[in-house]
Amino acid sequence: MEDFTQFCTSWRPQINRYLHEQISREVKQAELREGMLYSLDAGGKRLRPLLALATLKTFQAQVDLKPYLRIFGAIELIHTYSLIHDDLPEMDNDDYRRGKLTNHKYFSVGRAVLAGDALLTQAFFWLSDNNLDSSLKSALIQTLSQAAGPQGMVAGQMLDIINTGRTLDYPVIRQLDAQKTGALLQASVLMGALCAQANSSQRQHLQQFAGSYGIAFQIYDDLLDLQSTSQAMGKAVGKDAVAGKNTYPQLLGISQAQKKLQELIREAQRQLQALQLDTSLLDSSLDYFKQE
Amino acid sequence: MEDFTQFCTSWRPQINRYLHEQISREVKQAELREGMLYSLDAGGKRLRPLLALATLKTFQAQVDLKPYLRIFGAIELIHTYSLIHDDLPEMDNDDYRRGKLTNHKYFSVGRAVLAGDALLTQAFFWLSDNNLDSSLKSALIQTLSQAAGPQGMVAGQMLDIINTGRTLDYPVIRQLDAQKTGALLQASVLMGALCAQANSSQRQHLQQFAGSYGIAFQIYDDLLDLQSTSQAMGKAVGKDAVAGKNTYPQLLGISQAQKKLQELIREAQRQLQALQLDTSLLDSSLDYFKQE
Known part of the structure; x- marks a missing residue:
């Protein structure tokens, strides 16, 4: 089976095209369509749909x-919605995202909401x-x-904004990031697994893979924020520390954070092996973390 | 069949209790739960679920x-989400809603979003x-x-904020409010009709009823905004005109707006008659507009 990088190279443009064409067609109100497309068309790895597609293809x-x-x-x-709202002045207050002005800086806070x-x-x-x-x-x-709402992502973002400036310990940060x-x-x-009609044991292994x-x-991402240059990221860098955000390298030290990262990759690999399928496509999705 | 006012009196407390208990149980993150319950527990007519329940009961x-x-x-x-976001400073900028501070005034803009x-x-x-x-x-x-998203409610709110301060003509206001x-x-x-397995002709009559x-x-609501006192509404009054909002009485004059209101009620009644059912419960929902 092909490699995840090749898979992404072939499917990312199709995802981009689908998002752009459908929103252009379905949203008649001009300012709303413009606001939605501004952030959708700003690029991004499309990691989430790509992982879902790769999971389906694995089965x-x-x-x-x-x-x-x-x-x-x-x-x-x-x-994309979560990035727009997270960038708002009373949240993370970011002016740039993917090298472009954030949605609320380009339009207005009202329009971005x-x-x-x-x-x-x-x-x-x-x-x-x-x-x-x-x-x-x-x-x-x-x-x-369930994953995106108050039992998941939104709860994590709330934990994040109310704890900015406070030092958290490892279990709390882990809970925050898990959400x-x-x-x-x-x-x-x-x-992806549901579309593939994976059975419940397979779904459990995949959930643990995705958790790690x-x-x-x-x-x-935290390590990258510390190490890379502003230009390469297309956003302000070292900003987490300035903003008093809790990060793994800050808490564990850089070398412990790197070690933890390697452990998580091995754990993710073990969960894929347990599926007893050709998981080379998903296996190679972990190569992302080995890039410099 | 009972009257819509009695129906509301008996079902509103049950809706309130359900909303409170479920959100209390399902949302573990304390600040998020508190923010959601603050606005849900602020009261309100619960008109939308009550109309849905009444439609189901009609069949x-x-x-x-x-x-x-x-x-x-x-x-x-x-x-409730739409009220919280509409009240934000860069939207309608309201400080009070239902006699209480708005969500963002009580907590913060970030928490309200x-x-x-x-x-x-x-x-x-x-x-x-x-x-x-x-x-x-x-x-x-x-x-x-479809109704709540960029093909409906959110498009209407966008039209509203981008046109505040401009004078619109009747078809545009009507489009704005329809969304x-x-x-x-x-x-x-x-x-309500879908749950009742109403057929497509019945659903059409009900959609036209609900449109009117x-x-x-x-x-x-516009007429009420002009006429009532701040105390009775629990929010700032005459505020639409001050904020440069486009309202029907402003556009048509008060007496024409009142005449239009009566026409719409008659049209709504006609659509209910076409169902050839006992529609007394839904008929009496129109009494709301006859209150002083």
Whole structure:
């Protein structure tokens, strides 16, 4: 099976095109469409839909992935809404994202709040308005709403803003990241597994894979924030420390954080092995953390 | 059949209790739970779930409405999120709502944005996490997400904020209100009809009923804003004119607006008659507009 990097190179442009074309077609109100497209078209790795597609393909090598762009594109709508709202002045107060002005800096806070609200709601429209079987639709909606809402991502963002400036210990940061970043990554993999009709033991291994992946992702991102230059990231760097954000390297020290990252990757690999399938595509998704 | 006022008196406390108890139980993160409950517990007419329940009861007089508190309560979660976000400083900038400080004044803008995001997402969790048949679930989710999102309510709110201070003509205001207020009222009635397995002709009459109801509601609200005292409303009054908001009485004059309101009520009654059912419960929901 192909490598995750190649897989991303071939599917990312299709995800981008789908997101752009559908929102352009479905959203008639000009300012809202413009606000939604501004952030959707700003790029991004599209990691969440790509992980979902890769999970589905791991179970069904011959599946036609095109019809699933709407299903997994919904996850990217939610991810994009969360970035717009997180960047707001009374949240993380970011002026730049992916090398462009943030949505509220380019338009206004009011318009950015509404663009986010619209993306979030449209995600559930996409998940209900498609050709899948009804029971699969509602399982997908349940999974995504639980992961994105007050039992998941929004709770993590609340923990984040109320604790900025305070020093947290490891279990609390881990809880925060599990909700803020991990829940949506986990939902992505789980949604791929639901579409593939994976059984409950397989879904459990995949959830644990995605759990480790999510924390690894956050530690890697924290390390990157410390090490890379402002130019390469397209956003302000070293900003976490300035903003009093709690990060893994700050808490554990850089070398312990790197060690923890390696442990999480090994744990993620073990969960994939337990599936007893050709998991080379998902295995190679972990290579991301080995890049310099 | 009983009168809509009596129906509301008996069901409103049950809706209130359901909303409070479920959010208390489902949302573990303390600050988020507190923010969501602050606005949910502030009262309100619960008009949207009550209209949905009344529509269902119009078709199935003997139905047990209790299991539907979760389904139609989801509409109230969405209505409440929209009020929290609409009150924000860069939107309508309201300090008071229902006699209490608005969510962002009591907590903070960041916390209010998140409480709104959480309520919106949890609505779709409730609609996917219940005992209804899967195909009914996805029809309900499609209806509500279309009405609440960028094809409906959010588009109306965008039109509203970008046109504040400009004078609009009647068709544009009507479009704005149809999206901002009408779409969710229409969805409420339609969701009741979907649960009742109403046929497509019945659903059309009900949609037209709710369309007229929605515009009548807005005109009545505008007239109330002009006429009532600050104390009775629990919010700033005459504020629409001060804020440069476009209202029907401002555009049509008070007496023409009152005449339009009467026409809309008659049109709504005609649509109910066409159902050829005992529609006394829904008929009496129009009495609301006859109160002084």
